[in-house]
Amino acid sequence: xxxxxxxxxxxxxxxxxxxxxxxxxxxxxxxxxxxxxxxxxxxxxxxxxxxxxxxxxxxxxxxxxxxxxxxxxxxxxxxxxxxxxxxxxxxxxxxxxxxxxxxxxxxxxxxxxxxxxxxxxxxxxxxxxxxxxxxxxxxxxxxxxxxxxxxxxxxxxxxxxxxxxxxxxxxxxxxxxxxxxxxxxxxxxxxxxxxxxxxxxxxxxxxxxxxxxxxxxxxxxxxxxxxxxxxxxxxxxxxxxxxxxxxxxxxxxxxxxxxxxxxxxxxxxxxxxxxxxxxxxxxxxxxxxxxxxxxxxxxxxxxxxxxxxxxxxxxxxxxxxxxxxxxxxxxxxxxxxxxxxxxxxxxxxxxxxxxxxxxxxxxxxxxxxxxxxxxxxxxxxxxxxxxxxxxxxxxxxxxxxxxxxxxxxxxxxxxxxxxxxxxxxxxxxxxxxxxxxxxxxxxxxxx
Amino acid sequence: xxxxxxxxxxxxxxxxxxxxxxxxxxxxxxxxxxxxxxxxxxxxxxxxxxxxxxxxxxxxxxxxxxxxxxxxxxxxxxxxxxxxxxxxxxxxxxxxxxxxxxxxxxxxxxxxxxxxxxxxxxxxxxxxxxxxxxxxxxxxxxxxxxxxxxxxxxxxxxxxxxxxxxxxxxxxxxxxxxxxxxxxxxxxxxxxxxxxxxxxxxxxxxxxxxxxxxxxxxxxxxxxxxxxxxxxxxxxxxxxxxxxxxxxxxxxxxxxxxxxxxxxxxxxxxxxxxxxxxxxxxxxxxxxxxxxxxxxxxxxxxxxxxxxxxxxxxxxxxxxxxxxxxxxxxxxxxxxxxxxxxxxxxxxxxxxxxxxxxxxxxxxxxxxxxxxxxxxxxxxxxxxxxxxxxxxxxxxxxxxxxxxxxxxxxxxxxxxxxxxxxxxxxxxxxxxxxxxxxxxxxxxxxxxxxxxxxxxxxxxxxxxxxxxxxxxxxxxxxxxxxxxxxx
Ligand SMILES: Cc1ncc(COP(=O)(O)O)c(C=O)c1O
Numbered sequence: 001x002x003x004x005x006x007x008x009x010x011x012x013x014x015x016x017x018x019x020x021x022x023x024x025x026x027x028x029x030x031x032x033x034x035x036x037x038x039x040x041x042x043x044x045x046x047x048x049x050x051x052x053x054x055x056x057x058x059x060x061x062x063x064x065x066x067x068x069x070x071x072x073x074x075x076x077x078x079x080x081x082x083x084x085x086x087x088x089x090x091x092x093x094x095x096x097x098x099x100x101x102x103x104x105x106x107x108x109x110x111x112x113x114x115x116x117x118x119x120x121x122x123x124x125x126x127x128x129x130x131x132x133x134x135x136x137x138x139x140x141x142x143x144x145x146x147x148x149x150x151x152x153x154x155x156x157x158x159x160x161x162x163x164x165x166x167x168x169x170x171x172x173x174x175x176x177x178x179x180x181x182x183x184x185x186x187x188x189x190x191x192x193x194x195x196x197x198x199x200x201x202x203x204x205x206x207x208x209x210x211x212x213x214x215x216x217x218x219x220x221x222x223x224x225x226x227x228x229x230x231x232x233x234x235x236x237x238x239x240x241x242x243x244x245x246x247x248x249x250x251x252x253x254x255x256x257x258x259x260x261x262x263x264x265x266x267x268x269x270x271x272x273x274x275x276x277x278x279x280x281x282x283x284x285x286x287x288x289x290x291x292x293x294x295x296x297x298x299x300x301x302x303x304x305x306x307x308x309x310x311x312x313x314x315x316x317x318x319x320x321x322x323x324x325x326x327x328x329x330x331x332x333x334x335x336x337x338x339x340x341x342x343x344x345x346x347x348x349x350x351x352x353x354x355x356x357x358x359x360x361x362x363x364x365x366x367x368x369x370x371x372x373x374x375x376x377x378x379x380x381x382x383x384x385x386x387x388x389x390x391x392x393x394x395x396x397x398x399x400x401x402x403x404x405x406x407x408x409x410x411x412x413x414x415x416x417x418x419x420x421x422x423x424x425x426x427x428x429x430x431x432x433x434x435x436x437x438x439x440x441x442x443x444x445x446x447x
Numbered sequence: 448x449x450x451x452x453x454x455x456x457x458x459x460x461x462x463x464x465x466x467x468x469x470x471x472x473x474x475x476x477x478x479x480x481x482x483x484x485x486x487x488x489x490x491x492x493x494x495x496x497x498x499x500x501x502x503x504x505x506x507x508x509x510x511x512x513x514x515x516x517x518x519x520x521x522x523x524x525x526x527x528x529x530x531x532x533x534x535x536x537x538x539x540x541x542x543x544x545x546x547x548x549x550x551x552x553x554x555x556x557x558x559x560x561x562x563x564x565x566x567x568x569x570x571x572x573x574x575x576x577x578x579x580x581x582x583x584x585x586x587x588x589x590x591x592x593x594x595x596x597x598x599x600x601x602x603x604x605x606x607x608x609x610x611x612x613x614x615x616x617x618x619x620x621x622x623x624x625x626x627x628x629x630x631x632x633x634x635x636x637x638x639x640x641x642x643x644x645x646x647x648x649x650x651x652x653x654x655x656x657x658x659x660x661x662x663x664x665x666x667x668x669x670x671x672x673x674x675x676x677x678x679x680x681x682x683x684x685x686x687x688x689x690x691x692x693x694x695x696x697x698x699x700x701x702x703x704x705x706x707x708x709x710x711x712x713x714x715x716x717x718x719x720x721x722x723x724x725x726x727x728x729x730x731x732x733x734x735x736x737x738x739x740x741x742x743x744x745x746x747x748x749x750x751x752x753x754x755x756x757x758x759x760x761x762x763x764x765x766x767x768x769x770x771x772x773x774x775x776x777x778x779x780x781x782x783x784x785x786x787x788x789x790x791x792x793x794x795x796x797x798x799x800x801x802x803x804x805x806x807x808x809x810x811x812x813x814x815x816x817x818x819x820x821x822x823x824x825x826x827x828x829x830x831x832x833x834x835x836x837x838x839x840x841x842x843x844x845x846x847x848x849x850x851x852x853x854x855x856x857x858x859x860x861x862x863x864x865x866x867x868x869x870x871x872x873x874x875x876x877x878x879x880x881x882x883x884x885x886x887x888x889x890x891x892x893x894x895x896x897x898x899x900x901x902x903x904x905x906x907x908x909x910x911x912x913x914x915x916x917x918x919x920x921x922x923x924x925x926x927x928x929x930x931x932x933x934x
Contacts (some may be wrong), residue, residue: 005531007880007881017805019813020809020825027825029703031824032703036708038704047789048790048792053535060542065548078551078774092530092537095511096514100527101729113513116929117457120929120930121493124494136710139773167774171769171772177631228907249489257464272548273548299918305923308689327592330726334729344498348494348495350495360472360480399553420631
């Protein structure tokens, strides 16, 4: 069979078999026991030529309502932001996307330097000493931070606020099970972590206190107060942060966080049903040798030229095997590159502008919704998300919004049963005045 | 490759420049201080670069010229399956209906995505011979951990609380023992025999009532098929353990043999190897996990199921190990893998493995006279050579790898697996032409000759890369992990 990905010709085949000393390709598989040798053709969907394939894939894509056709107010951890055109042009360069992990520095300087720049940008944003080269996503980065805190402090209890993304908490719990750690939830009160409850649960057995900033409900947690409680004993303070918000918010590093994690998805990475995104992991110099995953460091070559290498690899699975700080191997390098390009394009001033727009649009929306008679729940400072209470279920309201040409917000009752009929709405710089006004109109009319 | 040292993007930055076109604010501007209490406001700017769009493009173009990918040249990196990454896959993943959908949209608005996931699962179930597949795990290592957590849940549900050990061969990839630890097990090593296969006598010794699982790659990381797989399965199963299949080497077996038929209970696949999704310089990948029916009750949530003509998520899995990944896995990568499967079909996939194995054996036989071959049987999709002979001449495998750079190749994997001295592990893949294989073979033969005749040529390599050998010791001793602006 000739195929565009398979260059083998009949002539090659014959000559190569001769070199090997076989009469048929089948002989190469003669060591596979008969019993386990697959017979016939697999029942896999049949092959399509490129034209038919495009049609089929367009059919599937066409069955999804996308947020370019339907303005969306969904956030809840995944945000639709401005993606500069240049991002796709850079990550579409196949020297980047068809490369493996940069194990051979001499022919991987491009990737290594790009990651070094990513690490720098994340450290800058979070106000931390250093950052790694990426994790799978925000929630698994948060779980890794929890594991690291247990390893570092030799304590087995993790306190996590109920205002942390519910799926992050779920991933944390799954990971904790593997390590036999106890995860205890700190209650939410008025949309933020209940500090009295945190104080009550805190003890010298705690490995880490994990909060989110801004939190899952959109509110800005009082990190200064949380830090005081978290650091009474040896526990680490782990903060999960939407990096865009750090354009206006004081970064967790400034409050004394030990680890800052999150997802760089808002920078140049499409929502794509939740993955692949780009986890980040930033920490202090003190914890540098405990970091999970790959780190790129600067050094020089034998002629004294500046260059970059993967470094401190003695932490990693390929060297330390069962003693490694984490099992992570492949991460999200290409998405880290996308995020770097987006952060470079948006730049120092652009980031402040972008973050301020999010803040302002959300506050504009809050006023508009209130005017339209919608009950807005938040009382505390918030960034680009807040919750509203509706007269009926979020599911039903979202149907009405869809009919009006919009994708509505997130149903908080899914993970917070007590928050019945509450919808979490997100407003990024992409949502126009017209779209927000339309949303307020429709929600105001819901009965 | 460009030899010009490229400035850091921060060094290109000039105050007052920008590379974006953010939306104009179309609402009345409000002062930030009116919206955020002062104590929450950022006091020191994040030093992101200030550069124009063209500067960014030139910067990254210059960096890309200092990087080698599959599209740049041959990349026979063993265990990594550096095959061609089809361009149609990249196009399809960018369709707005795939790229711009939100994980919390109502299921009725993402039926195409759910259908794709369901079909991909079904195809992977057939390819692996397993009963059910989850697309959740983000990569191979994540799949391993997920699979081990499933095994742990299975044993615990059976009241089998003392199965604390996971057996891995000495040739196993580092993620295997690391994943065992993260899942709360102790990793125990089983030796390989002189033929590079698991030593069954030793396996019998280490297997016992405390065995949770045996993790295996088949073909193994030496590129050899574990012929006694049925016997191994029996040994482990009779002891009450489970068999875990590390699918990183699946490129050798598509349509040839299936982990499910070999007796494996859990498998993970690396879609970023076997199923052509790009490695991206280290990710993102996707590591679906397949299980036999007795492990289905523990699968991570949510599952993607078909209900009549509708597709939906199923969260009702009472015995589930829980959530391993936010949302539904690396969907964008899964789109690419599905596109590939539909490009190849059942016959095409079998051809992939046949040609991958043929290419590897061809290279192996042609190179065998010039290097030591620790194992001589037919290999599968990759093979290992040892640089022992060259080492005696003062030329190490690392030197030979660096010398290959001068020829424009990415070197093979070196010093892995750990149980082969001065190891070189070559994986050509099926997408390389005969001519490319021959040229690489010629380069390897030349290097073997150089090792005898002018060893310094090899020892001092590389000679024409953008940068020479790096000072890794200083990098680790005095780590510089970020740029800091000079005051
Ligand atoms: C044999 C084997 N197992 C597991 C892995 C880990 O896969 P990943 O990098 O996707 O986590 C690899 C990849 O390098 C591998 O070669």
